[in-house]
Amino acid sequence: MRTQRDVYAHLNNEVLHLANQGVTINEIHNVYSLPESLKQNWAAHSYHGSEEHNSRAVINRYLGYWDANPATLMPLSPADSAPLYVEMMGGAGKIIPKGKELYNKGEYFAAVEILNKLVYAEPENQKAKDLLADVYEQIGYQKESPSVRNSFLAAAYELRNGLPPGEAVSSASADTIRGMSTELWLDFLGISMDSSKVGGQEFVINLVTPDNKEKFIVELSNSVLTNIKGEQAEKADLTITVDRKDLEKVMGAAATFDSLIKEGKATFEGDHKAFDVLREAMVGFTPDFEMVPGASPKKGTSQAKAPL
Template sequence: MPSQFTIDFQNAQRKTLPLDDQRDFEEAKRGFIAAPPYKQIMAEAGNVAWDMESYEFLLQGKDFDSIHPSLQRQAILNMAYGLYEVVPDKIYQVRGFDLANISFIKGDTGWIVFDPLTTKETAKAALEFINEKLGTRPVVAVVYSHSHADHFGGVRGVVDEADVRSGKAQILAPVGFMEHAVAENVYAGNAMTRRMFFQYGVLLPRSPFGHVDQSIGKNTAAGNVGLIEPTRYIEDDFEELTIDGVRMEFQNTPGTEAPAEMNTYFPDMKAFWAAENITGTIHNIYTLRGALVRNPLAWSKHINTALYRYGQLADVMFASHSWPRWGNDRIQEVMRTQRDVYAHLNNEVLHQANKGVTINEIHTSYKLPKSLQDQWAAHSYHGSEEHNSRAVINRYLGYWDANPATLIPLSPRDSAPLYVEMMGGAEKIMAKGKELHDQGKYLEAMEILNKLVYAEPGNQAAKDLLADVYEQIGYQKESPSVRNSFLAAAYELRSGVPGGASPKSGPDVIRGMSTGLWLDFLGISLDSKKAEGMKFTINLVTPDNGENYVIEMSNSTLTNIKGHLAKNPDLTVTLNRSDLEQVMGGRSTFDELLASGKANFDGDRKFFDDVRSTLSVFPPDFELIPGTKPSESSAPSAKKDPFEVDGPADTSGG
């Protein structure tokens, strides 16, 4: 249960938050048409893909002391569920069917769908629901606003690929979409997926003591993730198109919330679509599951461009998360708030860094100005001031704080025993840790108990006490990503790393992965110690798409180059790219393709076997906290073919 210190903290927050500002609640309800009779959406595989009912504890009308009051407010706002009108007889949204919203623009003959959610099942349910309520219309176009999975993964629920290929429906996306939709999350995909257990609280119970929200939506759907390649890319900074009688101007905003992202303005409706660039919450500059650090200044500048180009004209602003804002004054208020908060984050952090504040100190000194603290659209639900401020320094100055003592540090496992010995042993640390916990000094307790857990991973009493500390810290956090991380760590400290297998990538994502990207991943999978002394060259030829690659093993490193063939290779491997995809997706092996005549080896097979012998299969259940891994892994990773690529991590939510 929340301690008295946590209860006092939450009560203090209730006194300082701008809770009298109820405009978000009014806007979140505006335009409501209907909600479906069901609260769950089933996946084709038989599991529950989506479950709003599991969060209905939030609608009891009571304050929970185990939830930061600002987060509880956001979690209630994200309980919107059903069909909403944004612009009369023109723009509609289905909200609460997935982490994102799915938006429907009414054209002359059919629907233009913006961001078809994460899974086929939730998107299909949304399309069926709007057709039931407003009349059946075909989908004539789909727009992917950006390259994260909750904005394209449900495309097969709203459009048939045959209709896309025949031209009956088109798919639009920002330039660079396909590359970033796949590449951003492949190289470290296994690690990202494991870390998502913390950021997204995958296994936390949905309760006041566990998962309550994901800040820009309730959660991520668990169904079939698909991908159909766009038929047209928006390449210019600004590009105007008319589709099915609907005029649209696209604004490319690369390097903001996603590497490839675009806003859209509808001049005839005076409606501005802000994608995931303006969602009424401060987003991640650094995403805790793992991602490249983003550029908050570029983000701010793209918002500013949108403000001056569209914000002074628009009557409504809607986005791929949260709820619309109506009225030009309100739109400009939210746009300026979000513009300023990203610019302030960039500028103030660098201001302090130029005065000597380091990456290990900035999170204790960076604060938003009071004028922004009083704006709900400046609250860090998805990001947090603590980890975003550190990210800015990391972007510009890197992880080193310029103290030589931290340049070549001992690993935590090596340093912890020294600390424990110097502190007088486990009993003294436990006693002090309990004292600090009972005083509500949770960060101080964490500092010493974490050392003990690293030094003595088998000390369950220490892990349990650290879990108690983590729980109270989690309860006090406004950001669900930070809350989930502490609560999920407490779960694993008490119960160990969960067993089971992570979801595998579907054929759409594998098909979208370039051969070069797959070869790069093999280079990452290579155990360099096993490759010591190996030296050879392999040509890879895929006739059906006309690609050639040279693969070299030298200096315990596997490299590749596209568009070349070695004159005297040790081995040439020839197979169609379509058959290679079967290997990449784990649905066939090279040996099976050789046996069926679909692959050919010209040269010494030994070199292929040498490559295979060096490849590691990454365990999906590695420890994040010492002493939490069972002695025998329950994950079935050992039987995986080493040429099967690890599925890209789920980028839902950015």
């Protein structure tokens, strides 16, 4: 217990000590290290989390993600900046041999610095992706923290093979849906809505769930969907009445409002256009987007249903 106390106390105090001497969030992971006495204690090793990740997290907690250098305040996206770097380095023909040289020397992070830019600039360059994957693999093999190791090894796999096909993992079990509040689900609708599709649209919907005596105002304005619990608008464009137990079928994508209306389990009073606008703007999310360049989803990946 004393070891664990000292690990986290040292991490917090030493990182802030260094931050007060000007070490930034983009440098701290290369500067901070545990004292030798803790390094020699197996219980203090990075079996969960890592010093590199957690040292940055300490600065982020107290000072935020920005290092106060204006060059990093609004940086170009990697895909936009990478072509410039690649051009200035002389193109893939020079970068790949240098990357191999650094790899052979064991200077893996230096190799990542140039190869990652090449892969962003040329995401279809499989030779570059394979070399970067080799580098990531070696870094991963050397990391004690499982989460850090798996990050590098997963990136290596995706660079070589692309994202694996198959069904996306679903967390929308019946128990999960029952445990989700109606208010939380309405917040999720606000996240799922593509705001670019509702520009200039405005409406107010009353939602009533009689079986649990809940009521909500759902409002679209300024391209954002918000809700207020426990209230009803006097002049709503539409009032939707549905028991919470039936609404859960919509929440879990086991039914739609259209099917509930046909079954007599939901009623719409007012202008259906408000609901139609909302439904057309909904987007279904699947966790199959790439995290490393050039690993776009292969054919056959699943598409999630929109949440209405």
